Amino acid sequence: MPPRPPRRDDPVRQRSLRDHNLALVLRHVTAANRPPSRAEIAAASGLTRATVSTIVDELIVGGLVAELEPVSRSGVGRPGTGIVPAGTGPAGLGMEVNVDYLAVCAVDLTGAVRHRQVRRLDQREHSPAQTWQALGELADQAVAAVAAQGLTPAGGVIAVPGLVEGDTIRIAPNLGWQQVALPRPEDLGGPRDLPLDVANEATLAALGERHATGLRSFLYVSGEIGIGGGIVLDGELFGGSHGWAGEIGHVTIDPQGPDCHCGSRGCLEQYAGEEAIRAAAGLRAGGAVLADLVDGAGQGSAPVLDALEHAGTALGVALSGAVNLLDIGTVVLGGHYVELIDWLRPAIERELARRVITARWAPAKVRASALGSDAALVGAARAVTQAILDDPARFLATRPAPAG
Amino acid sequence: MPPRPPRRDDPVRQRSLRDHNLALVLRHVTAANRPPSRAEIAAASGLTRATVSTIVDELIVGGLVAELEPVSRSGVGRPGTGIVPAGTGPAGLGMEVNVDYLAVCAVDLTGAVRHRQVRRLDQREHSPAQTWQALGELADQAVAAVAAQGLTPAGGVIAVPGLVEGDTIRIAPNLGWQQVALPRPEDLGGPRDLPLDVANEATLAALGERHATGLRSFLYVSGEIGIGGGIVLDGELFGGSHGWAGEIGHVTIDPQGPDCHCGSRGCLEQYAGEEAIRAAAGLRAGGAVLADLVDGAGQGSAPVLDALEHAGTALGVALSGAVNLLDIGTVVLGGHYVELIDWLRPAIERELARRVITARWAPAKVRASALGSDAALVGAARAVTQAILDDPARFLATRPAPAG
Numbered sequence: 160m161p162p163r164p165p166r167r168d169d170p171v172r173q174r175s176l177r178d179h180n181l182a183l184v185l186r187h188v189t190a191a192n193r194p195p196s197r198a199e200i201a202a203a204s205g206l207t208r209a210t211v212s213t214i215v216d217e218l219i220v221g222g223l224v225a226e227l228e229p230v231s232r233s234g235v236g237r238p239g240t241g242i243v244p245a246g247t248g249p250a251g252l253g254m255e256v257n258v259d260y261l262a263v264c265a266v267d268l269t270g271a272v273r274h275r276q277v278r279r280l281d282q283r284e285h286s287p288a289q290t291w292q293a294l295g296e297l298a299d300q301a302v303a304a305v306a307a308q309g310l311t312p313a314g315g316v317i318a319v320p321g322l323v324e325g326d327t328i329r330i331a332p333n334l335g336w337q338q339v340a341l342p343r344p345e346d347l348g349g350p351r352d353l354p355l356d357v358a359n360e361a362t363l364a365a366l367g368e369r370h371a372t373g374l375r376s377f378l379y380v381s382g383e384i385g386i387g388g389g390i391v392l393d394g395e396l397f398g399g400s401h402g403w404a405g406e407i408g409h410v411t412i413d414p415q416g417p418d419c420h421c422g423s424r425g426c427l428e429q430y431a432g433e434e435a436i437r438a439a440a441g442l443r444a445g446g447a448v449l450a451d452l453v454d455g456a457g458q459g460s461a462p463v464l465d466a467l468e469h470a471g472t473a474l475g476v477a478l479s480g481a482v483n484l485l486d487i488g489t490v491v492l493g494g495h496y497v498e499l500i501d502w503l504r505p506a507i508e509r510e511l512a513r514r515v516i517t518a519r520w521a522p523a524k525v526r527a528s529a530l531g532s533d534a535a536l537v538g539a540a541r542a543v544t545q546a547i548l549d550d551p552a553r554f555l556a557t558r559p560a561p562a563g
Numbered sequence: 564m565p566p567r568p569p570r571r572d573d574p575v576r577q578r579s580l581r582d583h584n585l586a587l588v589l590r591h592v593t594a595a596n597r598p599p600s601r602a603e604i605a606a607a608s609g610l611t612r613a614t615v616s617t618i619v620d621e622l623i624v625g626g627l628v629a630e631l632e633p634v635s636r637s638g639v640g641r642p643g644t645g646i647v648p649a650g651t652g653p654a655g656l657g658m659e660v661n662v663d664y665l666a667v668c669a670v671d672l673t674g675a676v677r678h679r680q681v682r683r684l685d686q687r688e689h690s691p692a693q694t695w696q697a698l699g700e701l702a703d704q705a706v707a708a709v710a711a712q713g714l715t716p717a718g719g720v721i722a723v724p725g726l727v728e729g730d731t732i733r734i735a736p737n738l739g740w741q742q743v744a745l746p747r748p749e750d751l752g753g754p755r756d757l758p759l760d761v762a763n764e765a766t767l768a769a770l771g772e773r774h775a776t777g778l779r780s781f782l783y784v785s786g787e788i789g790i791g792g793g794i795v796l797d798g799e800l801f802g803g804s805h806g807w808a809g810e811i812g813h814v815t816i817d818p819q820g821p822d823c824h825c826g827s828r829g830c831l832e833q834y835a836g837e838e839a840i841r842a843a844a845g846l847r848a849g850g851a852v853l854a855d856l857v858d859g860a861g862q863g864s865a866p867v868l869d870a871l872e873h874a875g876t877a878l879g880v881a882l883s884g885a886v887n888l889l890d891i892g893t894v895v896l897g898g899h900y901v902e903l904i905d906w907l908r909p910a911i912e913r914e915l916a917r918r919v920i921t922a923r924w925a926p927a928k929v930r931a932s933a934l935g936s937d938a939a940l941v942g943a944a945r946a947v948t949q950a951i952l953d954d955p956a957r958f959l960a961t962r963p964a965p966a967g
Contacts, residue, residue: 399890406887486803
């Protein structure tokens, strides 16, 4: 998860000037629309050209940025050379455990996905140890694939559909897991010295969405078999007291509604989770539910359209409550909702207009996730690279000596 | 509203070192359990004794802190003199417009309430202009009363039960107001050069509660005729995109529930607002509803106890949704709920235990507001003094020359 930004009570000395400037220069390089020159970084950051040059050199040696070939310009002075995030060097490994598949991907510091593999496999039939073993095989293949591209994974983050506290998966109801520990590298078979972390999939998806789109404040809601959520406020993930914020899937729609596997009644998941929509649409269980829903809706099937309208209404009720509480301007729909958004949106927007007390002055926007069903996987991988971009000094101090 | 804390992208130079140190020293003085000496401030802040002495002198001249008489100690060295926030000098004026009363109070920099006056008056029979005139009379009396105590109001904040955006009250449904502008000082009759601001009452109450209790993260919910809310996260008020966050009164309890004056249906206010509880309890309208409820519940009246149980259940459902979304550990009940909390709490806690997905690991605490029904009024006054404490340099640069 991203490091906490300094607060006003923090003495300035706590983070040394050099560490601060390393991060500042790297941020200018990654945020620029086109590769900036040293002079442009100096102008934009307020640092001197000499300081910028020293820092850029240090970032080049550390493998975090690269220098493009000089481009001759029609103008006075030396030709400027653009600085770009390194396309080789550290990579982030994202791993996802979901009900019916495992996935692994790797991203480089530019955010580009350099490897991606998905394996259909029902986790409900396996123990966590078996899942880690299977995930480790995918991770080994990812490490080999990116090594061939000049990349070295700096860490891995595992996305799970459950509540995570520190290194423990407290509960992942749809996997049937309780109190499962973060795997050790050896549980994955290898790679043996890769730092690992685990986090909630929707939280990671929200983080991925934030980096992919630049959106600074939004509520992310992902619908698959379960419904997850994540909150990004002013550019930062909002985790709440324990990192559990965003659990919109268990907001009550009707206090007397159907029982939920969480122990409550009338949760949003019972109205707008994939299984609830499937049952309401009268589709067979165990099939390719999303494809069946998209096909049925596209062909104008009344039971499917009704089921999606009902799900959209329930989503609209829950989202209205969230917007009333958070005064947040954008809702991003992810997971399977991306493919269903055209049929969900009218009911969602109708409820938001009716139930959000400020809707007449500032209606919330509803949009589809830019990353689609890969959001959690890519978000997990980008959590690793973002930690490097946020605190390059720490990475440079701890990384192994670069190969070659 | 409190100034935004510096972010990590802010160049350090933006806030000058002297401004930073003024705020730092003043914070050590106001946060100390007993009056600290210059040496103690230096030790706690990491500043040199010389710097602390210069800054303390500047704060004394500016009327923001005062020095206690030296106390002789049995020990070596000069006796230490304690530094305290000034009990004279600037004061904050809080003003409250509510459905059936107007109120004004003044606090000094220590947070002590130095004046308080409440006038029963039904605003629904008056135009905003008449309300401002009546409020101005109370404000004049407050200014005179605190002047006699050596205090000069540095600003006033008006708390209203409605949605405020910038200088406009967008809507205050229970007052019947729409699009009402912040009054100018002359609309209040006098005091003519007092900077004025207006904000939502529950937001100000949450801010007051935060300063009065030191609680760093909580959801504040205030129940009177309307239900308002405010969110404090990590010590700071969370306002959302427009300052409208916390509108829990219009979170849906039952999508098919009774019509709400906001245009929606089944809002919490229709289950746990004072009027809804009164009607459910079968009490007469127009009476002293809160007193009747407290008396009835105390005497074991079944209709009153049932009505409070129903209200508590609805509150519990709405609060569960909020805790699922925000992962916030404490709920503070304010307004009339303070006197009703013993009868509301069992149902609230039962719903939180049932509906919050993380309740088994970290159950949210429910507590009564420390400031009670004065929270919004005192919070409004403290918003003024807190702005001075947060940025004393700005206050010192703009204040009129001290009298005498």
